[in-house]
Amino acid sequence: MPAVTVDDVLTLLRIGSVDAGLDRPRPVESVTSAPSGFEGEGFPVRRAFAGVDLRALDPFIHMDQMGEVEYAPGEPKGTPWHPHRGFETVTYMIDGLMQHQDSNGGGGMISDGDTQWMTAGAGILHIEAPPEHVVMSGGLFHGLQLWVNLPSALKMAQPRYQDITSSKVSLLSSPDGGALVRLIAGDLDGHAGPGATYTPITLVHATIAPGASLTLPWREDFNALVYGLSGKGSVGAERRPMSWGQLAVYGAGTSLTVAADERQDSRDTAFDVYILGGQPIREPVAAYGPFVMNTKAELIEAFDDFQAGRLGTIPPSPDA
């Protein structure tokens, strides 16, 4: 798991310890296992949010763990051109390369520890695929794609593209140096991540060393979710077991705790987790295929607009 890493976590700024007298640890409400499926032209994913009530996920809609998969030469796959409206896609690459291009002029290549943040807003067409030389060579492919909802007032916002390279990510240490915390977006204990968000959100990729525990102060008005990327450990003060491919949903409180088991499987050197939370939007959600709106009528309008070419047109290939 390369993402972005450091030789000595203890050289980083430290997240403060939570005040034991004032802290109300968030209990764990559920731990669910992500079922496997296929996306785009047939690349393997795990549906991280499957079986979880949308109200617990709000402001998030959907999340796929892409891979982890070791492709043979010729195997790597992406998506064809497709539309979106009414939300944002946030793609985080851990291993491998992904090329992105959209009808609004946005795009670029992302790899180890880079995030691309695409606000579809009123409408966009895009394509996400491994570059040709990776299709030829094959190799390791691992990432995440998160869908972040937009409130009704922003669903028809201008499309926007943010390229959050790994070098921009804020790197922090847990108080005892047992965890590397990559702050991708939002605030954490007074530190700021590089991603600009329409509604308040915090996104973190943490690597927790075997036997170490990570407690983060977490805004009380945010929800709190932890997804296991690799390795195993536990969640909450109650130390409920959780491993890669599982999602923990926390209840109300002021902090969240994740810990790594002392003994990991031989292929894992730590417990890697994606930690996410945001201010719930609390509006009706009408989601179908590539569109996330408030009402069924708006979904029909989105399909009509797509059919009529009003969500954008496919630009010429950069290779052409």
Ligand code: MN
């Ligand atoms: Mn897409």
